[in-house]
Amino acid sequence: MPLEFPVNAGRRNVRAARRKLSEKEPYVGRGPRTTSPRMDFLVLFLFYLAAVLVGGATICVCSRTSYLRGLVRGGTQVFSYIIPECLQRAMLSLVHYLFHTRNYVFVVLHLTLQGMVYTEYTWEVFGYCRDLGFSLCYLLLPYLLLVVNLAFFTLSSVTDPGAITKANELLLLQVYEFDEVMFPKDARCPTCDLRKPARSKHCGVCDRCVHRFDHHCVWVNNCIGAWNARYFLLYLLTLTASAAAVAVVSTTLLVRVVVLSDLHLETRVDDLGHAQVIDIFLLVQYLFLTFPRIVFLLGFVVMLSFLLGGFLCFALYLAATNQTTNEWYRGDRAWHQRCSQVAGAPSAEPQVYRNIHSHGLWSNLGEIFLPAAAAAHYEKKRT
Numbered sequence: 001m002p003l004e005f006p007v008n009a010g011r012r013n014v015r016a017a018r019r020k021l022s023e024k025e026p027y028v029g030r031g032p033r034t035t036s037p038r039m040d041f042l043v044l045f046l047f048y049l050a051a052v053l054v055g056g057a058t059i060c061v062c063s064r065t066s067y068l069r070g071l072v073r074g075g076t077q078v079f080s081y082i083i084p085e086c087l088q089r090a091m092l093s094l095v096h097y098l099f100h101t102r103n104y105v106f107v108v109l110h111l112t113l114q115g116m117v118y119t120e121y122t123w124e125v126f127g128y129c130r131d132l133g134f135s136l137c138y139l140l141l142p143y144l145l146l147v148v149n150l151a152f153f154t155l156s157s158v159t160d161p162g163a164i165t166k167a168n169e170l171l172l173l174q175v176y177e178f179d180e181v182m183f184p185k186d187a188r189c190p191t192c193d194l195r196k197p198a199r200s201k202h203c204g205v206c207d208r209c210v211h212r213f214d215h216h217c218v219w220v221n222n223c224i225g226a227w228n229a230r231y232f233l234l235y236l237l238t239l240t241a242s243a244a245a246v247a248v249v250s251t252t253l254l255v256r257v258v259v260l261s262d263l264h265l266e267t268r269v270d271d272l273g274h275a276q277v278i279d280i281f282l283l284v285q286y287l288f289l290t291f292p293r294i295v296f297l298l299g300f301v302v303m304l305s306f307l308l309g310g311f312l313c314f315a316l317y318l319a320a321t322n323q324t325t326n327e328w329y330r331g332d333r334a335w336h337q338r339c340s341q342v343a344g345a346p347s348a349e350p351q352v353y354r355n356i357h358s359h360g361l362w363s364n365l366g367e368i369f370l371p372a373a374a375a376a377h378y379e380k381k382r383t
Contacts, residue, residue, distance in 0.1 A: 106218040120297045145242035152235035161225030162211030172197040172211050214324040230369045240308040247301040322357045322364035
């Protein structure tokens with residue numbers, strides 16, 4: 001939290017900071033002599049944020065059902081009649097290059113967005129906060145998180161996720177038990193011509209089988225598997241924390257400006273000529289007109305914090321239950337297919353996939369953060 005300082009000194013600092021802004025007159029004035037129509041950008045932004053969050057949650061929920069796949073196929077068929085064939089081929093080629101081949105497009109985009117956020121934070125937020133007497137340690141926290149995040153980002157990108165080769169095939173076959181549902185014992189990879197260890201999968205993007213395959217992440221341009229899952233989880237944690245830290249500092253700055261300059265006590269004249277106390281919408285509008293880049297930065301990092309926070313909670317849930325994204329996505333469907341092949345009367349109870357690899361919270365987390373020790377433990381247990 002920022003350091004406390006006298007109100008009078010704070011007011012002088014606010015006035016000094018505001019003199020650095022553009023020379024335009026404030027949109028909200030003192031007393032009934034200022035009129036201001038309501039601006040709806042905040043409402044539109046909140047609707048946009050809600051739509052993004054609800055849409056992301058809907059996709060995650062529906063991704064395990066055939067409904068979303070049918071909807072995508074139907075939409076593709078509709079657009080195939082509207083979009084010219086040459087444009088369709090170009091779009092398919094672009095999608096194939098971005099999501100089905102290893103490339104650095106999303107890595108560059110990731111670093112560019114991160115650089116833009118921290119450039120704006122350094123250029124405006126940091127300077128205004130120093131003028132208002134914020135603690136230096138408080139302001140340097142986002143930079144510390146950035147350095148740690150870039151370290152784990154690099155480790156996630158360059159670490160071997162657990163590629164299966166002829167040399168380690170027999171060793172990895174002994175690590176996990178085969179459940180005969182998603183991972184049959186005698187399965188072979190037709191591309192790599194290797195026996196598939198339990199919990200492994202062939203990645204079509206990297207063109208290799210990966211031990212304890214989770215997913216292929218375009219943002220780090222690498223598969224997430226047994227050997228780099230810990231780095232990816234910490235990368236996701238520090239990325240969420242850095243976005244939240246920038247959001248908290250930016251919000252604290254704007255609140256401090258409002259309080260020390262008494263903006264929340266000012267009045268406006270409504271359409272009927274009556275003096276009204278400034279409400280939250282006009283207050284945010286004024287801040288947007290006075291600090292446009294800071295408010296835009298705040299909106300972006302808040303939305304990013306919610307999205308990353310949701311994904312982080314999902315990743316922590318998978319780690320705590322010893323599941324991978326691949327297993328979570330395929331689990332119930334593979335179990336239903338297996339049950340339909342077994343002779344006998346159908347059970348009245350709904351069939352749910354049973355995770356045989358979960359051995360308690362601490363053991364599951366240890367398998368993520370100490371994969372070599374976990375592999376040795378499994379091998380010793382089986383022998």
